[in-house]
Amino acid sequence: MKADREIDLDDAGIRLARSVFGDRTGVALFLGAVLFFALYWRIGIFSSDTYAVANTMANVADGRLYVGQVVYGPPSGVTPGMHVVEGRLYGRNFGMVFAGLPIVWLLEGLALFVDLRIALAGIWSLGLFGFLTLIGERVDLKDRAVIVGSVVALGLFALNVAVARPLPARWYPVIALQVVTMGAAGLTAVVLYRLLTRLYGGRIGVAAGVSAAVASPVGFWATFPKRHAVTAFFAVLTLYWLYRSRESTAHRTSLRFRALAYVPVGLTAWVHSAEGLVLLIALGLVDVATARWNRPLDIVVVGGALFVSLLPLFLTNYLIAGSPLQPPRLWESYGEVSQRTDGTAGGTPATTGSGSPSGTAAGGTATGGSSSSGSGGGGAGGTGIVGRVVGGLIAIGGDRVALLFSYMETSIGPLGNAERLSNTFLRSGYIQGLPRYNDRAINLSVLEAMPLFAGLAFLPAVTLEWARGRGGRDRVHAIWRWITEARTDPVRAIDAFAVIYLVLLVLLYMSRLPTHFMLTVRYLHPIYPIGLYFLARLPPIRRAVNQGGLRIAAGYGLTVAVGVPLYLGALWITGAILGEAVQLFALCSLVVGSIVAGWAVIATSRNGEGWRLAEAGAPVLGVAAGLVTVYLLVSGLGFFAYTHEYALPMSRVVAEQLLPINPLRSLF
Amino acid sequence: MERSQRLFAGTVLVVVAVSVASGPLVGAVDLTRVPAAAPPGTGSADVSVHDVPRTVVLDRAAFGAGTYHLAGPAASVQVGSVSGNPLLEYVIQIPAIGYTDINTYELRRTPGQRLELRFRPVELSPSVIDQSTYNGTIEIRLQSDKFAVLHEAPVTVEVNR
Numbered sequence: 001m002k003a004d005r006e007i008d009l010d011d012a013g014i015r016l017a018r019s020v021f022g023d024r025t026g027v028a029l030f031l032g033a034v035l036f037f038a039l040y041w042r043i044g045i046f047s048s049d050t051y052a053v054a055n056t057m058a059n060v061a062d063g064r065l066y067v068g069q070v071v072y073g074p075p076s077g078v079t080p081g082m083h084v085v086e087g088r089l090y091g092r093n094f095g096m097v098f099a100g101l102p103i104v105w106l107l108e109g110l111a112l113f114v115d116l117r118i119a120l121a122g123i124w125s126l127g128l129f130g131f132l133t134l135i136g137e138r139v140d141l142k143d144r145a146v147i148v149g150s151v152v153a154l155g156l157f158a159l160n161v162a163v164a165r166p167l168p169a170r171w172y173p174v175i176a177l178q179v180v181t182m183g184a185a186g187l188t189a190v191v192l193y194r195l196l197t198r199l200y201g202g203r204i205g206v207a208a209g210v211s212a213a214v215a216s217p218v219g220f221w222a223t224f225p226k227r228h229a230v231t232a233f234f235a236v237l238t239l240y241w242l243y244r245s246r247e248s249t250a251h252r253t254s255l256r257f258r259a260l261a262y263v264p265v266g267l268t269a270w271v272h273s274a275e276g277l278v279l280l281i282a283l284g285l286v287d288v289a290t291a292r293w294n295r296p297l298d299i300v301v302v303g304g305a306l307f308v309s310l311l312p313l314f315l316t317n318y319l320i321a322g323s324p325l326q327p328p329r330l331w332e333s334y335g336e337v338s339q340r341t342d343g344t345a346g347g348t349p350a351t352t353g354s355g356s357p358s359g360t361a362a363g364g365t366a367t368g369g370s371s372s373s374g375s376g377g378g379g380a381g382g383t384g385i386v387g388r389v390v391g392g393l394i395a396i397g398g399d400r401v402a403l404l405f406s407y408m409e410t411s412i413g414p415l416g417n418a419e420r421l422s423n424t425f426l427r428s429g430y431i432q433g434l435p436r437y438n439d440r441a442i443n444l445s446v447l448e449a450m451p452l453f454a455g456l457a458f459l460p461a462v463t464l465e466w467a468r469g470r471g472g473r474d475r476v477h478a479i480w481r482w483i484t485e486a487r488t489d490p491v492r493a494i495d496a497f498a499v500i501y502l503v504l505l506v507l508l509y510m511s512r513l514p515t516h517f518m519l520t521v522r523y524l525h526p527i528y529p530i531g532l533y534f535l536a537r538l539p540p541i542r543r544a545v546n547q548g549g550l551r552i553a554a555g556y557g558l559t560v561a562v563g564v565p566l567y568l569g570a571l572w573i574t575g576a577i578l579g580e581a582v583q584l585f586a587l588c589s590l591v592v593g594s595i596v597a598g599w600a601v602i603a604t605s606r607n608g609e610g611w612r613l614a615e616a617g618a619p620v621l622g623v624a625a626g627l628v629t630v631y632l633l634v635s636g637l638g639f640f641a642y643t644h645e646y647a648l649p650m651s652r653v654v655a656e657q658l659l660p661i662n663p664l665r666s667l668f
Numbered sequence: 669m670e671r672s673q674r675l676f677a678g679t680v681l682v683v684v685a686v687s688v689a690s691g692p693l694v695g696a697v698d699l700t701r702v703p704a705a706a707p708p709g710t711g712s713a714d715v716s717v718h719d720v721p722r723t724v725v726l727d728r729a730a731f732g733a734g735t736y737h738l739a740g741p742a743a744s745v746q747v748g749s750v751s752g753n754p755l756l757e758y759v760i761q762i763p764a765i766g767y768t769d770i771n772t773y774e775l776r777r778t779p780g781q782r783l784e785l786r787f788r789p790v791e792l793s794p795s796v797i798d799q800s801t802y803n804g805t806i807e808i809r810l811q812s813d814k815f816a817v818l819h820e821a822p823v824t825v826e827v828n829r
Contacts, residue, residue: 111691111692112691112692112693113687113688113691113692113693114687114688114690114691115687115690115691115692115699115700117699117700118686118687118690118691118699118700119687119691122683122684122686122687123683125679125683126679126680126683129676129679133672133676142672143671143672146671146672146675146676147675149679150675150676150678150679153679153683154679154682154683157682157683157686161686161699164699164700165700165701165702166700166701166702167700429732429733429734430729430732430733430734430735430794436793436795436796437793439734439735439793439794439795440733440735440791441729441732441733441734441735574730575739575789576730577729577733577735577737577789577791578789578791579729579731579733579734579735579791580729580730580731580733582733583729583730583731583732583733584730584731586731586732587731587732663788663789664788664789664790
């Protein structure tokens with residue numbers, strides 16, 4: 001009897017693991033990604049608008065939704081993103097905070113038995129052991145991998161223990177948030193892997209997953225306790241579930257995944273409601289237009305899933321602001337209130353992240369259009385009749401959509417501004433018009449942050465090729481056919497979803513871009529994993545990965561092996577300051593990006609010669625990927641090393657050794 | 669048990685044992701000690717000032733980074749005997765642009781050495797820099813049991829566009 005139950009439990013565990021990771025490769029990918037992120041895991045706040053989230057985490061862990069005790073940042077609590085409701089302080093990003101809650105508890109529980117610093121190093125080592133074993137299994141060298149794995153794991157554990165320092169308990173809430181973001185980033189890689197494995201087989205899946213973790217800004221934001229890793233993960237998850245729902249021809253399965261696709265909407269909104277709304281609009285449009293079945297019952301099930309996913313947000317909003325559809329960013333900002341009531345405004349927060357005193361510029365604008373919002377709140381006071389409540393919700397919901405659109409309208413102008421577009425997407429450099437004390441050129445453009453993006457140069461090339469052979473009417477017909485095919489082709493459907501989602505995301509944020517402390521245009525963060533999806537959609541890229549995977553991997557390995565010492569050496573010799581350190585990478589990235597673009601165009605040309613040339617040049621994809629890994633490591637341990645609080649003791653030691661290239665020498 | 673399983677169990681056991689042994693419940697060993705240091709700015713030190721630049725430059729950042737930062741010859745001091753944890757501060761002030769930078773050196777790390785003092789490469793917005801030269805002052809201060817200004821002199825800041 002007992003044995004049976006144990007087997008069941010085991011089975012349940014395996015089933016759970018399978019539903020999350022897919023297979024062993026998915027587990028290995030997740031482990032590898034998180035182990036990699038942990039190498040440059042800095043425990044800290046880094047930007048002035050994260051104080052509010054971290055303080056919320058600390059206070060929620062103490063059992064209150066409001067910030068009764070300011071643990072981080074200026075004691076007044078006047079930081080961007082802090083809000084006041086009925087005299088109490090509230091932060092935001094509650095979805096992340098509640099995800100972090102069990103982790104804080106776990107950490108506090110563990111800390112009763114173990115020295116948490118040692119335990120973290122131990123968990124990392126055991127993860128490495130598991131990772132090496134899984135890799136060994138894949139290449140049929142399991143026995144040897146286990147031996148090597150245990151030696152390496154114990155060796156690094158001993159090394160970490162030898163140089164360990166205490167881990168102050170005040171950091172536990174921040175660690176919990178960072179575990180959430182690292183988990184989300186790791187799962188982003190896993191979901192991409194699973195999606196593209198379904199579409200194009202394991203090689204493409206692995207390439208996309210690995211690229212997300214080590215060759216894109218997903219790896220950059222994995223360790224920052226900010227929303228980006230989480231909202232990007234949810235966007236990719238919706239992409240995946242939407243595909244599963246279109247892929248299946250069985251009504252039940254299709255409906256199940258269709259309903260699941262709406263779950264990330266509510267959860268995203270719980271973290272950042274505007275991004276949740278953007279996800280909902282993109283998903284809703286494409287889903288209803290391309291679903292095989294739109295019977296009333298289907299709509300009820302899908303709507304029910306959406307409603308349930310929104311409940312946590314509604315409940316939080318209701319408990320705090322008294323209205324389910326009044327999300328944090330529409331609450332009154334604490335900075336504004338305190339500025340109004342006393343002229344002193346509590347001084348400027350000490351920003352560890354941007355090293356600049358005035359971090360408030362960005363925070364304020366988030367609530368820009370809030371003046372029109374108060375209207376809906378009271379209207380919903382129904383008499384308990386479901387219809388009236390739902391009606392009220394829809395009315396306020398409509399209000400919110402209108403607010404979103406009025407906000408997006410302000411992005412239209414900037415979208416016509418070539419300079420702003422170019423600064424955001426192509427070349428960063430020094431940008432005129434940033435706030436005077438926040439104008440360091442430390443913000444990469446989208447292309448600089450992920451040079452692999454240049455592979456998309458294939459698209460205009462192939463479009464030109466395609467258009468050349470056709471007359472005007474022919475083209476219109478063909479485009480129309482292409483669009484209508486989205487109704488039957490699952491891949492076209494998610495293509496459409498991804499395009500609409502990214503367009504709306506750009507519309508949501510373009511009015512504020514380029515701005516300071518973006519580092520990798522973090523507002524548009526989901527663009528990177530979704531960009532990798534689009535890259536994998538391109539036949540020449542897939543062909544290169546399938547036929548020359550090993551040479552691409554070699555290009556990657558060589559770039560990392562040579563690039564890290566080269567970059568460090570260049571920084572040391574030139575005595576580069578922070579902006580120079582970032583821009584040196586940006587320029588290298590652009591050079592490699594242009595080669596990738598050239599490669600993509602050549603690979604597209606129809607005659608076989610083009611492809612033979614492209615085949616030989618395929619390792620450039622590995623170089624583009626490796627370049628970003630170099631940046632992640634050198635920035636994470638070198639020049640963006642604002643803290644001595646590395647999770648892994650050995651990382652701290654490396655960062656200390658790299659102080660000579662750390663422009664501000666600010667490890668303390 | 670298979671050998672691989674034994675290895676796995678053994679590795680887990682070592683990690684768990686070390687973690688628990690150093691934890692508060694058992695407390696057999698303290699593996700996370702911090703090297704003790706006296707509070708910063710206390711103790712004493714002999715410092716003699718050798719060289720302090722009369723002219724420094726505001727350099728434009730390379731690679732299109734665009735901002736300005738202080739560069740130019742380093743100052744040098746000779747550190748003698750050191751006790752406690754005294755701090756040496758290298759300070760530059762440029763009143764016209766409201767700029768002050770303090771770079772701090774922990775002398776306990778460098779007793780008996782010749783020390784080169786440099787400015788932190790804080791980045792200044794090009795919109796702030798509108799003249800070709802600025803007047804400033806350089807100070808070298810010793811924060812020990814008592815506070816002393818070892819050097820104070822004007823400096824010319826030349827802008828390298």
